[in-house]
Amino acid sequence: MNIVPLAYPQKGSAKKTGYWRIFRPKINYEKCIKCMICWLYCPEGSISIINNKPVIDYDYCKGCGICANECPVKAIEMVKE
Template sequence: MEVITRGGVITEPGNSVENKTGSWRVFKPVINYEKCIRCLICWRYCPEPSILKIDDEETKMNTPAPKEAMKRLPVVKIDYDYCKGCGICYNECPVHAIDFVREER
């Protein structure tokens, strides 16, 4: 049986990651890397936060980009375990590189 801690203290920081809120999603954002200019505006505004900023050389070079020079910049990736599908990223993307499609399960 789980015992309630004294004062309701939660001793493990950030353990909300066990809640996979991706199941809330009705619509799903999908990044079109051919169009993505890596401006990070979606990363800035994701309220979850479930848009990750990936900064390692291999991912940066191996992800398609509209211009070769952009491959120096960090890549954004959506973590579908937590994305609730609010669509802020889709609405804010300045180059319309994010599609918003119905989730199929």
């Protein structure tokens, strides 16, 4: 089952906002327990659940780090672009 955010990131006047990013969230799927907390907290709607795992849309992720901060098992690392 695929779960997508209620609010979709879309091209607006700022176009794709992923290029604003300085740090990129990287998911370690070995550690991920598929709790979907990152999906719930992402303020940009940039995380979808695809085939029961979180997938980040780097076209719109702004690299705020909230997902990494909220992940209960620290499966998301912020790495410099």
